[in-house]
Structure formats: C-alpha cells, structure tokens
Amino acid sequence: MRATLIEVAPRDGFQPIGPFIPTDDKVSFVEAAHAAGLRRIEIGSFVNPAAVPQLRDTAEVLRRTAHLEGLDAQVLVPNARGVALALEAGAQHLAYVVSASEAHNRSNVRRDVATSIRDYGEIVAGLPAGLRLRLNLATSFDCPFDGRMEEDLVLSRLDALLAHREDVEVGLCDTTGRADPDHVFSLAAKCLARFGARTRWVFHGHDTYGLGLANVAAAWRAGITGFDAAFGGLGGCPFAPGATGNVATEDVAWMFRRMGVETGVDLDALLRLATRAAALPGASPGGRVRAALADRCAAA
Amino acid sequence: MRATLIEVAPRDGFQPIGPFIPTDDKVSFVEAAHAAGLRRIEIGSFVNPAAVPQLRDTAEVLRRTAHLEGLDAQVLVPNARGVALALEAGAQHLAYVVSASEAHNRSNVRRDVATSIRDYGEIVAGLPAGLRLRLNLATSFDCPFDGRMEEDLVLSRLDALLAHREDVEVGLCDTTGRADPDHVFSLAAKCLARFGARTRWVFHGHDTYGLGLANVAAAWRAGITGFDAAFGGLGGCPFAPGATGNVATEDVAWMFRRMGVETGVDLDALLRLATRAAALPGASPGGRVRAALADRCAAA
Incomplete structure (x- = not known):
C-alpha cells in the first residue's frame, strides 16, 4: 500500500504569509522537501502579483529547483494569462x-x-x-x-x-x-x-x-491515494486567527506510517523542515505531530 | 443516529493540573457541562490524595452535584480501598x-x-x-x-x-x-x-x-456509540508539553453535528465552557474548534 503526498506549502501555505519570503528561502524549502522524500510539490502560482505579491517569484523558484532529481513541480494557474506565463517559465x-x-x-x-x-x-x-x-x-x-x-x-x-x-x-x-x-x-x-x-483523484483537506486527518483517512478508505498537505500545517489566514491551514504533511505522514502505508517520506527530515516553516515570520502554523515529537524536531 | 459523549475533563482533564482548582469551581464546571446537555460526567476519582492531590475533594463535588437532573456521575476507583470510599460517598x-x-x-x-x-x-x-x-x-x-x-x-x-x-x-x-x-x-x-x-463499548481517545477525531470516527463506524472526551481538550501533561490531552468534547460534538449524528449537546454552551476551562492556570488545552469558532466562544 502506498499513498502519495503532494506538498502544497510553497503555494497554498506561503500565499497568505504577509512578509515576503526571500526567493533563496523558498528554493531552500523546496530543496528540503525534496530531500525529505517529497516528489510532488506545488511550488507557486502564476497569478496577478498585485493580488498575491508573496508568489511573484514563482518563475525563479521553478527555474532554480528544476534540477532536483525526480521532482514533479506543479504551479497554479487561474486563467489563460497564467497558463501563458507558466509555459513561458517552463512549467x-x-x-x-x-x-x-x-x-x-x-x-x-x-x-x-x-x-x-x-x-x-x-x-x-x-x-x-x-x-x-x-x-x-x-x-x-x-x-x-x-x-x-x-x-x-x-x-x-x-x-x-x-x-x-x-x-x-x-x-x-x-x-x-x-x-x-x-x-x-x-x-x-x-x-x-x-x-x-x-x-486520478486527490483529497485536499x-x-x-x-x-484534517479524519477526512484524509476517509478518502483513503474510499480508494483515493493522493493527498495534498502542507509542512507545518501552513495555509492559515493571518487575518482570521481561527482559520488554520492545510492538514500538516508531517501529521499525514505520521498517520500513514502508523497504518503501515508507505509514503516515501523521511519523517525526521520532514519534522525539521516543518519546524523551520512554522517559525516563518507571519506564519499561522498548525498540526499536532510537531509538538508530540518535539524532541525530534530540532535542527540537526 | 445518536452518540453519547462522556465528559471526562473533571477527572482525566483536571488531574494533571498543578494549581488546585477550588471545589466551588469544580462544581461550577460540572454544572456548566450539565447545562450544556452532557449527562454522563466522570467527576473525579477516589485515589490516594498524596498521589493525586488535585482530586482530593471528589466526595464533596459528588455530593454538591447530586441534585442535577438526570446526571449520571461516575468516579474512578483504582482498588478496593477506592471502591469503599466511593460507596461511602454515595457514588x-x-x-x-x-x-x-x-x-x-x-x-x-x-x-x-x-x-x-x-x-x-x-x-x-x-x-x-x-x-x-x-x-x-x-x-x-x-x-x-x-x-x-x-x-x-x-x-x-x-x-x-x-x-x-x-x-x-x-x-x-x-x-x-x-x-x-x-x-x-x-x-x-x-x-x-x-x-x-x-x-457496552466506549472509545477513549x-x-x-x-x-483524536479520526479515531472517534473509526470507532463510530465500527458500531461504538459512546465516546470519552474532555472540554477544552484538557488532559495534557504539564511536564511534557507535546503530550496533549483527551480529544476535545467540543471537537467531537462538532464532528457529529456535521455528520448528522445527535449528541444532545448545546455546542455554543459547550464552547463557552471549553474556553473557560482552557484558561485554567496550569492547564494544557487542546482541540481545534474553539479557535475556528472563536467568535462563538466568548462568555455571554
């Protein structure tokens, strides 16, 4: 049994964060996610930069992570203009x-x-x-x-x-x-x-x-094998403190491990990445496993 | 369809809290839980007061809540000595x-x-x-x-x-x-x-x-209809920050409401109670619905 985790923090997770995350840091997060075993990553979007200034450097992130072996990088496109920009950037x-x-x-x-x-x-x-x-x-x-x-x-x-x-x-x-x-x-x-x-079908919770996890488990039971998730549980809205984010990748990886389902993820590497992401200025992190396994979250 | 929630915060939730919760407050929490529609409540335990000083007033809490209509109050007993004390107190x-x-x-x-x-x-x-x-x-x-x-x-x-x-x-x-x-x-x-x-069977998560909720949903699907839970998600260990507590009663009540399962609980009253419990000095609260419905959690 194998589930595929699709890492969406670099898009859905970073998008609501106010302070601009430097491009070098974005690239480093994608590299760390790849190093933790994640191969499907939504790395950004081609939307109006006036509407979503945080993701205005998606073309550069795409270019600078293109060398990562086996990486399947997806980008969000809301319309024909976004599609043209994405194709131009090599998506x-x-x-x-x-x-x-x-x-x-x-x-x-x-x-x-x-x-x-x-x-x-x-x-x-x-x-x-x-x-x-x-x-x-x-x-x-x-x-x-x-x-x-x-x-x-x-x-x-x-x-x-x-x-x-x-x-x-x-x-x-x-x-x-x-x-x-x-x-x-x-x-x-x-x-x-x-x-x-x-x-093919993916559940995005x-x-x-x-x-979050109850719904992932229900989708899995129904036969869905792909799951969007964001390291650190990023994706909350900073203007609505209760509106916490995507189900945390580390929580999903933990659950599947307990269930004996392979995800290909190195949980310890993922926990360190999630801990770093949760500390981003302006982030509204979520998830539970980070706290439960706090002794394994420290950077090596 | 109907699920029975068994409120365990007054025992499992209060037990690890260091600062003594005054007996008046304990009684008031049980009264508020009863007013929110909870009828099964674990109100304390008859254990060695040297080992669990927080619950040394269980006999008094039991006596002072005995008048609540329809309340089914249970007390934890670890041994024959506890049973004798509980019976003596009228449990x-x-x-x-x-x-x-x-x-x-x-x-x-x-x-x-x-x-x-x-x-x-x-x-x-x-x-x-x-x-x-x-x-x-x-x-x-x-x-x-x-x-x-x-x-x-x-x-x-x-x-x-x-x-x-x-x-x-x-x-x-x-x-x-x-x-x-x-x-x-x-x-x-x-x-x-x-x-x-x-x-009869209960799941305690x-x-x-x-x-927490994924496991409650799984137990329900298997045919279990009783669930222990603690308002405010109390029950964490203050000496192990990651070891958060019981599944939150308000989260379980929310999930069952979304699933169209009756619990008899007044969610708004429960949210106010959970918010008050989460603020107890020394508490390690948990759960998610309190934050998501923060506008409904304020005391009336």
Missing part, C-alpha cells in the same frame, strides 16, 4: 482551479462557473502535448457562502469538466475544513465509481476544525 | 481501570495484570446490586513502554475481565494517542462481534498526534 505541470459553488467561484475568479468551465475547455485545447494537468475543484464539500454542497451538483460539475479531458488529476478540495469523514467518503467513492480509470 | 457509578499491557499496569497500579483482574473479580463480587460499572482497559492499542498491543492479547484480557461480569461498559482506551483509525476500527469491530449485547 511541466499546471494546476487549474474551478469552484463547485457559484458564489465561491465568483468571489475567487470573478466569473460564473459555466464561464470557468468553458475557459478550462479552451485552455485544455491549447495545451502542448504531454503537459501534466491538475484540476482543483474548490468547495467540493462546503462553501463559505452557500454551506454544504449537494453531491449531485458537484458530480455534474465534474461531468462537464472531465468531458474536456479525462487524463487529469482531480483535487477534491475541502476549502473550508468543514467536510466530515462521512461526506468525504461518500463523494470520493462516487467519483471513483462514476469516472474512468484515466482520471484543511484542519480548521480538527477533521 | 452510583464506578470506573475501574486495568491496563492491557503488563508494563503499563505495573507502572500505573503497581501490580501485574493477573492480580488486577483477580482484584476486579473480588470488587465485582462485593458490589451492591444496581451499581453501574465502567471498566477501562488502558493501553488497548499502544503502550508507552511496550509499543503496539497485539489484538489477541487485548481480547484475552477482555475474556478474563468480562467473565466476572458481562453488563458493564468497557472503555477501549488509546492511552498514548498513537492508535490509528484502522487499528481502532479493527479492535472495536472484533470486540462488538466477540462479546454479548449486555456489554487522546489527540496527541492529531488522530
């Missing part, structure tokens, strides 16, 4: 995001879901052959504006999106952290049963309400 | 503890497991009719000295214990917080299949490694 793996919820999509990318799905179709049609594609479905379970999402609606969004291209990796994203394990299991099982084997 | 519900692990039992009650099981048989034989009994099996999953516990050994301990009396409530205790959801599901399912319907 090999793009991640596009659409919200299942109409209200969240409008808030996030200022267009309706139908337009986002059509835009996605155009992007897919124009992509060079061989480019890897990740499709994140935000608010797959719950929306900050609309509350709980009906499964039928979510499945119909996926019908429309996967009609454009089947061989993508789809991230079922619990954007608010309010999904519960029964809900995660149910939707994950339906997705795996409904769509073909060419589509937040630990805001303490359900 | 109606006793909780006895044995460890599955030999090493932990010796460390905890300074005798081997066989002796503890024999002692238990003598206690059971001498109990007045109608007295409710809870049997906690510490280290049901993992032992701080011996590591992972073999299920066959744990089941054989239960064979011996339940031979003395079937109509008890058994607490499967994850003493170290190192149980994982697969392990919890497996042992819980085996217990429910092996023993008769007169025996700690959130030290962030697996």
Whole structure:
C-alpha cells in the first residue's frame, strides 16, 4: 500500500504569509522537501502579483529547483494569462482551479462557473502535448457562502469538466475544513465509481476544525491515494486567527506510517523542515505531530 | 443516529493540573457541562490524595452535584480501598481501570495484570446490586513502554475481565494517542462481534498526534456509540508539553453535528465552557474548534 503526498506549502501555505519570503528561502524549502522524500510539490502560482505579491517569484523558484532529481513541480494557474506565463517559465505541470459553488467561484475568479468551465475547455485545447494537468475543484464539500454542497451538483460539475479531458488529476478540495469523514467518503467513492480509470483523484483537506486527518483517512478508505498537505500545517489566514491551514504533511505522514502505508517520506527530515516553516515570520502554523515529537524536531 | 459523549475533563482533564482548582469551581464546571446537555460526567476519582492531590475533594463535588437532573456521575476507583470510599460517598457509578499491557499496569497500579483482574473479580463480587460499572482497559492499542498491543492479547484480557461480569461498559482506551483509525476500527469491530449485547463499548481517545477525531470516527463506524472526551481538550501533561490531552468534547460534538449524528449537546454552551476551562492556570488545552469558532466562544 502506498499513498502519495503532494506538498502544497510553497503555494497554498506561503500565499497568505504577509512578509515576503526571500526567493533563496523558498528554493531552500523546496530543496528540503525534496530531500525529505517529497516528489510532488506545488511550488507557486502564476497569478496577478498585485493580488498575491508573496508568489511573484514563482518563475525563479521553478527555474532554480528544476534540477532536483525526480521532482514533479506543479504551479497554479487561474486563467489563460497564467497558463501563458507558466509555459513561458517552463512549467511541466499546471494546476487549474474551478469552484463547485457559484458564489465561491465568483468571489475567487470573478466569473460564473459555466464561464470557468468553458475557459478550462479552451485552455485544455491549447495545451502542448504531454503537459501534466491538475484540476482543483474548490468547495467540493462546503462553501463559505452557500454551506454544504449537494453531491449531485458537484458530480455534474465534474461531468462537464472531465468531458474536456479525462487524463487529469482531480483535487477534491475541502476549502473550508468543514467536510466530515462521512461526506468525504461518500463523494470520493462516487467519483471513483462514476469516472474512468484515466482520471486520478486527490483529497485536499484543511484542519480548521480538527477533521484534517479524519477526512484524509476517509478518502483513503474510499480508494483515493493522493493527498495534498502542507509542512507545518501552513495555509492559515493571518487575518482570521481561527482559520488554520492545510492538514500538516508531517501529521499525514505520521498517520500513514502508523497504518503501515508507505509514503516515501523521511519523517525526521520532514519534522525539521516543518519546524523551520512554522517559525516563518507571519506564519499561522498548525498540526499536532510537531509538538508530540518535539524532541525530534530540532535542527540537526 | 445518536452518540453519547462522556465528559471526562473533571477527572482525566483536571488531574494533571498543578494549581488546585477550588471545589466551588469544580462544581461550577460540572454544572456548566450539565447545562450544556452532557449527562454522563466522570467527576473525579477516589485515589490516594498524596498521589493525586488535585482530586482530593471528589466526595464533596459528588455530593454538591447530586441534585442535577438526570446526571449520571461516575468516579474512578483504582482498588478496593477506592471502591469503599466511593460507596461511602454515595457514588452510583464506578470506573475501574486495568491496563492491557503488563508494563503499563505495573507502572500505573503497581501490580501485574493477573492480580488486577483477580482484584476486579473480588470488587465485582462485593458490589451492591444496581451499581453501574465502567471498566477501562488502558493501553488497548499502544503502550508507552511496550509499543503496539497485539489484538489477541487485548481480547484475552477482555475474556478474563468480562467473565466476572458481562453488563458493564468497557472503555477501549488509546492511552498514548498513537492508535490509528484502522487499528481502532479493527479492535472495536472484533470486540462488538466477540462479546454479548449486555456489554457496552466506549472509545477513549487522546489527540496527541492529531488522530483524536479520526479515531472517534473509526470507532463510530465500527458500531461504538459512546465516546470519552474532555472540554477544552484538557488532559495534557504539564511536564511534557507535546503530550496533549483527551480529544476535545467540543471537537467531537462538532464532528457529529456535521455528520448528522445527535449528541444532545448545546455546542455554543459547550464552547463557552471549553474556553473557560482552557484558561485554567496550569492547564494544557487542546482541540481545534474553539479557535475556528472563536467568535462563538466568548462568555455571554
């Protein structure tokens, strides 16, 4: 049994941090994650730098980590402009995001879901052959504006999106952290049963309400084997102290180790990395294993 | 669907807190838990007051909360002397503890497991009719000295214990917080299949490694409907900063609410109580929902 951890701290985790993290440090974090055994890393995004100034150096981070052996670096792209910039920078793996919820999509990318799905179709049609594609479905379970999402609606969004291209990796994203394990299991099982084997599935969870690992375990039980996570549990919003971040990579790695599931991660190296990340100025760290194994977190 | 939450903060949560919590405050916490809808509360223990000075006033707390309507107050008793004191104080519900692990039992009650099981048989034989009994099996999953516990050994301990009396409530205790959801599901399912319907089952989890809710969800899925939890996530050891406490009652209540499972708990009242408990001098609080719903935690 093997689970794949997809490290998203350099994008989802760094994004809400106010003080600019120097490019050298970003590169060093990606190198340390790679050295800890992580091979899938979301290293940044090509979004408007006025909107997300923290990630304005993604092209440079991408270039300076391209030599890492076996690294599969993905970058987030919100629109056609982002795709063009990502390709120009040499990106090999793009991640596009659409919200299942109409209200969240409008808030996030200022267009309706139908337009986002059509835009996605155009992007897919124009992509060079061989480019890897990740499709994140935000608010797959719950929306900050609309509350709980009906499964039928979510499945119909996926019908429309996967009609454009089947061989993508789809991230079922619990954007608010309010999904519960029964809900995660149910939707994950339906997705795996409904769509073909060419589509791969990832669960993206937040630990805001303490359900991060419970939901990862539920997705795993349903047959999902890929999991987004952020070292140090980064990804919280500094303007909303309670809105803590992504499920911590070290917590997920710990759980899978206890369950006898291989992740390829060196837990001690990951704990040292997570401890360093948690100390970043402006960060809102999370996770529990760092504290529980504090004696193993100190830098060597 | 209905889950029963058993509030253990007044015993397991208060026990490791150094500064003495005045008896008036203890009574007030039990009253507030009752007002929040909790009906099963472990209010203290009859142990050597030299060993656990914090709980030396259990008899008084028991007496002063006896009038609360529908309250089922249990007290922990480690031995025959504790049973005598508890009965003298008017206790109606006793909780006895044995460890599955030999090493932990010796460390905890300074005798081997066989002796503890024999002692238990003598206690059971001498109990007045109608007295409710809870049997906690510490280290049901993992032992701080011996590591992972073999299920066959744990089941054989239960064979011996339940031979003395079937109509008890058994607490499967994850003493170290190192149980994982697969392990919890497996042992819980085996217990429910092996023993008769007169025996009832409770899962007692700690959130030290962030697996508290994942393990509660696994036990629930296996058919267990009773869950120990402590408001504010109390129960950490102040001498080991990482060793955080019991799974937080407010987190468990939140999860079950999201899952559509009734607990009878007023979440807002519970959040106010948890916030007050987390501020106790010397406490090591835990849980996530308090922070996520911080705007609902303020005292009215």
